[in-house]
Amino acid sequence: MRSGELLYDEELLRSELLSIVPPGYKIRPLSIHDYKKGLMECLESLTVIGNVTEQMFVERFLKMKSKGSYYVTVVVDEVKDKIVATGTLFNEFKFVRSCGTVGHIEDIAVHKDYQGKKLGAIIINNLKNIAIKIQCYKITLNCNNDNIRFYEKCGFSLKDNQMTLYLNGTQKL
């Protein structure tokens, strides 16, 4: 896969942690050619996907790439050439903390047939490494009560409460 087709520089994934990806799997940045590779099926376990056409996927990919702030990462089953886990890191620029940068983790999802293989933890650890390399001073994420223990094992601590407001008649999930 050519580097221009990837959402971010694959070099950011180089580390000793890569060795913990199980045989038969590969971790890489999202590619512009991934529409039919199963990303949406992974994300379905999280929330409403809605209608995402190939054109919408490509346009959103290019918008994310143009911002230079999105690190959507996928684990691929190499035999089936299928995305089986995904997670997003994006960085937020602040004035506080000497104009510091915060990494936000969003949309961690593992395909239902591939759970129990530690693929979620592998995604998190790699996003954590990227956050260090792009010089975030902290990483933050929101999770429900059932996932607190998982994120504690990944090194996170409970801090505050997430509050949300749904707009334009969108249904809460």
Added chain:
Amino acid sequence: MRSGELLYDEELLRSELLSIVPPGYKIRPLSIHDYKKGLMECLESLTVIGNVTEQMFVERFLKMKSKGSYYVTVVVDEVKDKIVATGTLFNEFKFVRSCGTVGHIEDIAVHKDYQGKKLGAIIINNLKNIAIKIQCYKITLNCNNDNIRFYEKCGFSLKDNQMTLYLNGTQKL
């Protein structure tokens, strides 16, 4: 103030809600000339500011502006020409929810001498209006237990837990 000096298009603040800003105060986007106007003193009530020189402020402002995703909004005491409240909305582009957009609210702060004047709620309501105009399907923020009631009054509901991981030896606050 010229529009090119502002972080985002001031038109996004036009609405009937503007009428609730108390006399003697003005709400507007952050300006590139705001370094000496008291933004950092407001933010000091939240977390560590660190060393932010005027050059760092300007560079960070320009980075935020180039991303086109940051809506840092300030309330100014017009007599003193001083920033007395601030809040940030930024938008995150997703694949879920038909390639939806989430608004994140961060760094809501009111100068200690100006608390109790509803300036925080004015900032939140204006950021909420911007989120609707830029077509976010939801707004999300994190807060400590003491601020839950305030955000409930602003229309938010408790959803999940925030978890954080501090990197590179940064101290938690």
